[in-house]
């Protein structure tokens with residue numbers, strides 16, 4: 001068995017990559033197959049995710065658009081269709097600022113009544129990133145209304161937004177290495193997108209996991225204490241049984257003996273407004289100490305990056 005400390009990484013740099021690269025990096029966390037990433041792997045990977053309908057992976061690619069030149073009727077028709085999971089703001093007279101994930105845009109097209117705005121967005125995105133849309137439409141055949149100008153907003157421009165606009169449209173991913181109890185709490189934050197290492201899929205007896213189970217060091221016990229020794233004894237016994245079960249059964253069956261202390265990786269992806277909400281709940285004294293262990297330093301780092309928001 002291996003014991004490690006919890007940690008987190010803000011995925012700034014990932015946001016500067018293309019949509020397929022971002023989505024592949026995040027998606028491979030589930031299978032711990034990051035070793036398969038190379039210069040050509042992203043598009044086949046995301047195409048497979050779209051084909052399989054592994055839609056939550058497509059939530060990890062977020063993109064912002066400004067739509068201008070619209071008529072009031074076109075704005076109204078778009079609002080009436082009420083696409084879920086898109087952040088929509090009227091920036092100025094008949095100019096819309098829209099932020100959403102590839103999943104959000106795909107489902108806007110599939111599930112909602114079409115109107116000029118949904119057609120303009122699908123045409124723009126689908127022609128640039130056909131692999132996301134080819135299972136639901138032929139984007140070149142989706143007519144874009146001529147009066148609507150669709151402009152993709154780059155990250156550098158979003159970073160220049162202020163106040164609520166920055167909080168709403170700036171999405172940020174954080175990769176946590178924590179125990180399973182902490183991720184169970186994290187996934188209660190509903191507006192976020194999550195991807196997590198799969199214990200159903202990962203076989204910790206394999207070479208790539210060092211043939212062992214990794215546990216997160218509990219902050220509750222000093223390393224030389226009786227309690228820590230008891231805790232370690234319990235983890236060793238559990239690992240032994242888990243590895244024995246794997247000899248005759250699948251990871252999803254064997255994992256049923258694994259405890260909360262198991263190390264897991266998760267990417268939490270959401271906008272700054274939701275990060276602010278999460279930190280307000282997860283840093284005070286009444287929050288879980290194991291959660292505070294990663295959230296307090298994360299809050300400090302975010303305060304440095306976005307002082308007006310945090």
Ligand SMILES: Cc1cc2nc3c(=O)[nH]c(=O)nc-3n(C[C@H](O)[C@H](O)[C@H](O)COP(=O)(O)OP(=O)(O)OC[C@H]3O[C@@H](n4cnc5c(N)ncnc54)[C@H](O)[C@@H]3O)c2cc1C
Pocket residue numbers: 188189190191277278281282286287288
């Ligand atoms: C100290 C602490 C102790 C806790 N103890 C327990 C416990 O004992 N048992 C337990 O089950 N949970 C517990 N929780 C989890 C808690 O109940 C929430 O599920 C979790 O904190 C997510 O917070 P949230 O619901 O405010 O926000 P999020 O899920 O992060 O949602 C953010 C915002 O989205 C909006 N929103 C999202 N979904 C909806 C919706 N369906 N309807 C309306 N508005 C929505 C709300 O405006 C909300 O403020 C605890 C949390 C903390 C911090």
